[in-house]
Amino acid sequence: MPVPGNVFLGDALIDPLTATAASDAWIFPGRMAQIGSSYFGYNYALHWNGTAWRASSFPSKLILQTAAALGPDDVWAFGVIRSSADTTVPFTARYNGRAWHRVRLPVAPLAVSTAGRGNLWVIGPTVATAAKAASRQHIIAMRWNGRSWSQLAVPKIAVPAGQSFFNASSMAAAGSRDIWWYYQASSQDNRTWRNGLLHWNGAAWRAIPLSAAISNVDAITQDGHGGIWLTADTGLDLVQYWYHYNGGRWTRQLVPAPRGYNDMVFGMSWIPGTTSVWAVGEADANAGVHTVGIIAKYGP
Numbered sequence: 001m002p003v004p005g006n007v008f009l010g011d012a013l014i015d016p017l018t019a020t021a022a023s024d025a026w027i028f029p030g031r032m033a034q035i036g037s038s039y040f041g042y043n044y045a046l047h048w049n050g051t052a053w054r055a056s057s058f059p060s061k062l063i064l065q066t067a068a069a070l071g072p073d074d075v076w077a078f079g080v081i082r083s084s085a086d087t088t089v090p091f092t093a094r095y096n097g098r099a100w101h102r103v104r105l106p107v108a109p110l111a112v113s114t115a116g117r118g119n120l121w122v123i124g125p126t127v128a129t130a131a132k133a134a135s136r137q138h139i140i141a142m143r144w145n146g147r148s149w150s151q152l153a154v155p156k157i158a159v160p161a162g163q164s165f166f167n168a169s170s171m172a173a174a175g176s177r178d179i180w181w182y183y184q185a186s187s188q189d190n191r192t193w194r195n196g197l198l199h200w201n202g203a204a205w206r207a208i209p210l211s212a213a214i215s216n217v218d219a220i221t222q223d224g225h226g227g228i229w230l231t232a233d234t235g236l237d238l239v240q241y242w243y244h245y246n247g248g249r250w251t252r253q254l255v256p257a258p259r260g261y262n263d264m265v266f267g268m269s270w271i272p273g274t275t276s277v278w279a280v281g282e283a284d285a286n287a288g289v290h291t292v293g294i295i296a297k298y299g300p
Helices: none
Strands: 018-021 024-027 030-035 038-043 045-048 053-056 062-071 074-084 087-095 100-103 111-114 120-125 139-144 149-153 164-175 178-187 193-200 205-208 216-222 228-233 240-246 249-254 261-270 277-285 291-298
Touching: 018 062, 024 062, 038 062, 038 074, 062 087, 062 111, 120 164, 164 216, 178 216, 193 216, 228 261, 228 277, 240 261, 261 291
Parallel strands: 111 164, 216 261
Antiparallel strands: 018 024, 024 045, 030 038, 045 053, 062 074, 074 087, 087 100, 111 120, 120 139, 139 149, 164 178, 178 193, 193 205, 216 228, 228 240, 240 249, 261 277, 277 291
């Protein structure tokens, strides 16, 4: 479907698509704004209703980080707004079927996942600690049930002291009592780092042992029957694997690539009502500069 106007899909477009059906899809193109002598990108919304695109604006110049659609009248956008040339603050907006409105949440989401209407999960530091060093942030989870938000405590994550990097953007929600969350923490010099996978079963969090070969998880999704799929790389060798966990057991298979290319899968999505999964990414040539997009499917 053609997209109207000069759509800028640059740095301001972090999460390009969220949808609940072929006639209910959202993308978030970018525009440019100026504060003093500095320019920055921010986002607006484009909604496809199956017939035409409709543009709408957020209450402020939102720099989108992620978004989730639960239905035509329940769409969430998470990001930051720029209060000065070098300062940002967390900002959440909700679309109610007519317009976007700001919603004040106590969390600055790092990871967002949905298992359908009434099951939106977010995880991140509290707004009060989001600007602090990673080792001093207080991480919480929250769930939107379609009417209100509830808060869930998250186990304390050991993060190297000082200037640390904390990546917690991989989460898969399978229901109100079933979420999976991958995190990675490292020191600024990358000499000290750790990663982990946590599962919430509705009563308690449990740490799931990971293969020592995993250096980073690139995508995660549920498998439709109580487990999860990960795509993970093993370091600087540009080799990526599909990892599957179910019933306390891990299996692994190489992500296939065309001859002369390396494949990297960056996104996966379970197909509701099945045990199949879609995956998207890119294949990079081993020699020269050439990249092609890839789409993969697991299952029937």
